[in-house]
Amino acid sequence: xxxxxxxxxxxxxxxxxxLSTPTRPKQLLPLASDHPLLVDTLARLEPLVPAERTLVLxxxxxxxxxxxxxxxxxxxxxxxxPQPAGTAAALTWAAAEIxxxxxxxxxxxxVHADWSIADPDAFRATLRRAAEVAALHHGLVTxxxxxxxxxxxxxxxxxGEAVTGGARRVATFxxxxxxxxxxxxxxxxxxxxxxxxxxxxxxxxxxxVAHTPEVAPALAASAGDAExxxxxxxxxxxxxxxxxxxxxxxxxxxxxxxxxxxxxxxxARVRKADADGNTSSGPVHVLDxxxxxxxxxxxxxxxxxxxxxVVVVRDGLTLVTSVERAAELKLLLDALPASLRDLP
Amino acid sequence: xxxxxxxxxxxxxxxxxxLSTPTRPKQLLPLASDHPLLVDTLARLEPLVPAERTLVLxxxxxxxxxxxxxxxxxxxxxxxxPQPAGTAAALTWAAAEIxxxxxxxxxxxxVHADWSIADPDAFRATLRRAAEVAALHHGLVTxxxxxxxxxxxxxxxxxGEAVTGGARRVATFxxxxxxxxxxxxxxxxxxxxxxxxxxxxxxxxxxxVAHTPEVAPALAASAGDAExxxxxxxxxxxxxxxxxxxxxxxxxxxxxxxxxxxxxxxxARVRKADADGNTSSGPVHVLDxxxxxxxxxxxxxxxxxxxxxVVVVRDGLTLVTSVERAAELKLLLDALPASLRDLP
Numbered sequence: 001x002x003x004x005x006x007x008x009x010x011x012x013x014x015x016x017x018x019l020s021t022p023t024r025p026k027q028l029l030p031l032a033s034d035h036p037l038l039v040d041t042l043a044r045l046e047p048l049v050p051a052e053r054t055l056v057l058x059x060x061x062x063x064x065x066x067x068x069x070x071x072x073x074x075x076x077x078x079x080x081x082p083q084p085a086g087t088a089a090a091l092t093w094a095a096a097e098i099x100x101x102x103x104x105x106x107x108x109x110x111v112h113a114d115w116s117i118a119d120p121d122a123f124r125a126t127l128r129r130a131a132e133v134a135a136l137h138h139g140l141v142t143x144x145x146x147x148x149x150x151x152x153x154x155x156x157x158x159x160g161e162a163v164t165g166g167a168r169r170v171a172t173f174x175x176x177x178x179x180x181x182x183x184x185x186x187x188x189x190x191x192x193x194x195x196x197x198x199x200x201x202x203x204x205x206x207x208x209v210a211h212t213p214e215v216a217p218a219l220a221a222s223a224g225d226a227e228x229x230x231x232x233x234x235x236x237x238x239x240x241x242x243x244x245x246x247x248x249x250x251x252x253x254x255x256x257x258x259x260x261x262x263x264x265x266x267x268a269r270v271r272k273a274d275a276d277g278n279t280s281s282g283p284v285h286v287l288d289x290x291x292x293x294x295x296x297x298x299x300x301x302x303x304x305x306x307x308x309x310v311v312v313v314r315d316g317l318t319l320v321t322s323v324e325r326a327a328e329l330k331l332l333l334d335a336l337p338a339s340l341r342d343l344p
Numbered sequence: 345x346x347x348x349x350x351x352x353x354x355x356x357x358x359x360x361x362x363l364s365t366p367t368r369p370k371q372l373l374p375l376a377s378d379h380p381l382l383v384d385t386l387a388r389l390e391p392l393v394p395a396e397r398t399l400v401l402x403x404x405x406x407x408x409x410x411x412x413x414x415x416x417x418x419x420x421x422x423x424x425x426p427q428p429a430g431t432a433a434a435l436t437w438a439a440a441e442i443x444x445x446x447x448x449x450x451x452x453x454x455v456h457a458d459w460s461i462a463d464p465d466a467f468r469a470t471l472r473r474a475a476e477v478a479a480l481h482h483g484l485v486t487x488x489x490x491x492x493x494x495x496x497x498x499x500x501x502x503x504g505e506a507v508t509g510g511a512r513r514v515a516t517f518x519x520x521x522x523x524x525x526x527x528x529x530x531x532x533x534x535x536x537x538x539x540x541x542x543x544x545x546x547x548x549x550x551x552x553v554a555h556t557p558e559v560a561p562a563l564a565a566s567a568g569d570a571e572x573x574x575x576x577x578x579x580x581x582x583x584x585x586x587x588x589x590x591x592x593x594x595x596x597x598x599x600x601x602x603x604x605x606x607x608x609x610x611x612a613r614v615r616k617a618d619a620d621g622n623t624s625s626g627p628v629h630v631l632d633x634x635x636x637x638x639x640x641x642x643x644x645x646x647x648x649x650x651x652x653x654v655v656v657v658r659d660g661l662t663l664v665t666s667v668e669r670a671a672e673l674k675l676l677l678d679a680l681p682a683s684l685r686d687l688p
Contacts, residue, residue: 300661304676305669317644318662325649332648335631
């Protein structure tokens, strides 16, 4: 079984402002460890899929920064999208590239570059099991995460008929719920839709041809020209454009401390906190303070007698907010002068 | 009536850490306005006492920094103490210096370099009235501040028999009270012991000779040699060493927005707050936040959705604490590594 990995690393975003900016997005930042999230992601895959069989998809601006932090990734494995075109197109392009190099039987594992995984061994074991299910059933396999809280920020998967190897068919994908509904979904045994997918490239491309008119004709017409392909597709997510339309979708449960590192507050989950619940990186000194998240890129930070704050220091700028408010940074950014918001 | 001013500018201290440090004490910092407190103090005195008749007492280390920020002060008017010797010795030395230059009749006004005064006109009018009382009664006149809150950080003055010009004899000096006692003292009409003193130099020196064995013999023996004088005295405050022992002490009430700028929280009183109670200096951006004190020496600071914090940013260091805890910074400093505590 020839395993390939596809790492989606094109995201931009402002949820980790002032550290994350369009030219320095989250996946390039050392948020979960002392290495950038993308570097953590590649290291986590390495025992299962070596760099030679790992493709990283990103945008043109991030090509050089990614090569700088991931020098062992072959240059030919760093694919760039000329413009954002949705995950259906990105994964179709990656699948076609793997098909060209390794044929229809190659199995691709799809992950995002900016997640944290607490238990990498269990993560890889789950991917292996998912790959077996994909091979056996010619299925599109998603890894559904066993929920640890009634999170309203994720979609859920309701599993149906059991097949081999602990896998089930997907009964329905459930949209992001409200709080009450999220509690019901957790009680019901639904799983988080993580965005981890595993499939044979031939099977996936066949499903795209069968169900995804937004992407399939562009692939046929592009003749291997990425520029032409990405400019011809209609952007759609792989969930909406392929998985929700396919009848060959399976789910394998995963329980390995997956976190999408979505807000500053999530660092309290993915980094080790001190006895008082403070999470810090950089030269941080905390006295008589609780449940704070502090991140400094170099300057010293001293917290004294405060609680539940997020303090971020980068060269030239200090942000002080609360753990709750850090989830709504966009409201702040909309109100800031552009010179501050659009930091390099 | 020849008025002289004596400005005590020797204080060190850590209550405005990380901005204030031994080599950069509070009086050199732009805390109440955009100018250092000492510069504010000299400007406030200027319409009453020109720089030629103003003496500034400080320590050797601060001589150059003070000359740099107060270039109009004649070099001969900047007196240095070779070691901290208490306010009784400092004011005795200043009085003797004025006596040498202007004789016994000169009246000296004593203030500290690091206060804020909201109403400088009323301040100067009060000093004029105090000077008249001093001249008329050959008294040591203190200005007692009309309290605006039951402050436990100051001593109080209980006034006795009325004399001319709104002045009274001092009945007793009251030590710093607890909260309950402070409320009683305010209700009783006691005044804050500000440390503003006005007297004829001849009268003050006579009282020192009569009542202050810690200082008087050293003055007689030093023959104008400052080094010898300050090394020979026994340190004692002017309150304990002179005023509490003298029977010629008067108090004139003052109500001009005096503040000793004692903690970061005091900036909320002495600087103009925005509509949400935030006080800031430097490039500070505040959104949906209340009652914070923010001071930056240059780097941008963004506060979002937080309340009652003190945030101080100087080159290389950010302090985040609360308005309440800022009053106990010493506890923090005792716990910090020396490299952080003893910033230049």
